[in-house]
Amino acid sequence: MRFGLSVVGGACLVCGLLAGAVGCLQAEGTTGTTGAVAVGGEDEPRNAGATPALPDVPDPDAVEDWRAVTDAQWRERLTREQFRVLRRHGTERAGSGVLLHNNAEGTYVCAGCGAPLFASSAKYDSGTGWPSFWQPIAEDAVGRMEDRSLGMVRTEVHCARCGGHQGHVFPDGPEPTGLRYCINSASLAFVPAE
Numbered sequence: 001m002r003f004g005l006s007v008v009g010g011a012c013l014v015c016g017l018l019a020g021a022v023g024c025l026q027a028e029g030t031t032g033t034t035g036a037v038a039v040g041g042e043d044e045p046r047n048a049g050a051t052p053a054l055p056d057v058p059d060p061d062a063v064e065d066w067r068a069v070t071d072a073q074w075r076e077r078l079t080r081e082q083f084r085v086l087r088r089h090g091t092e093r094a095g096s097g098v099l100l101h102n103n104a105e106g107t108y109v110c111a112g113c114g115a116p117l118f119a120s121s122a123k124y125d126s127g128t129g130w131p132s133f134w135q136p137i138a139e140d141a142v143g144r145m146e147d148r149s150l151g152m153v154r155t156e157v158h159c160a161r162c163g164g165h166q167g168h169v170f171p172d173g174p175e176p177t178g179l180r181y182c183i184n185s186a187s188l189a190f191v192p193a194e
C-alpha cells in the first residue's frame with residue numbers, strides 16, 4: 001500500500017482537491033505526469049490547458065428587462081470571471097482574455113445581455129493586454145460614468161442595456177477619435193460576420 005499519495009477518481013486523498021485542476025504536489029509525484037489525471041468536475045474551465053473556447057453569445061431576447069436581472073440570476077447566467085468583471089467592476093489580468101487577439105471580422109457583444117457594443121473594424125492592438133477599440137458600435141450602445149476608484153479619475157464604460165461593466169475609456173487612442181476603449185475580454189462575446 002502506498003502511503004497517502006493515491007489519486008482516486010481524480011481527487012487527491014492528501015489534499016482532497018481535484019488533482020489535475022489545482023496541481024496538487026502529491027498527485028504530481030504519484031502520477032509522474034502533470035494533468036494526467038482525468039478531471040470530471042463540472043466547474044472546471046472548458047478546455048483547460050488548451051486554447052479556451054470563445055464565450056457563449058447570450059440571446060438578447062432571453063430577458064425582457066435586463067436591468068431587473070438580480071445578482072443571483074446573473075450568477076446562474078455568467079461564469080465566475082464574467083460575473084466578477086461585469087457585475088463587480090472587476091478587471092481581468094492583462095493578456096489573459098480569449099478575445100484579445102481575435103482578429104476576425106464581426107461584432108463584439110455584451111457577454112451579459114448580447115447587446116452589440118463594438119465592431120471589429122474599430123478594434124486595434126493597443127499593446128496594453130486588453131481588447132481595445134477606438135469607438136463603440138453606436139454612441140448610445142455604451143454608458144459612461146466617472147470612476148474615482150484606485151486613486152485615479154477614470155471614465156468607466158458599461159453596457160447601456162444591462163449596465164454590465166465593460167472597462168474604461170482613455171484619451172490616448174488612435175485617430176479618428178483619439179479614444180481608447182480599454183475593454184475586458186470577459187465582458188464580451190463575439191459574433192463572427194456572416
Ligand SMILES: [Zn+2]
Nearest residue numbers: 110113159162
Ligand atoms: Zn449588456
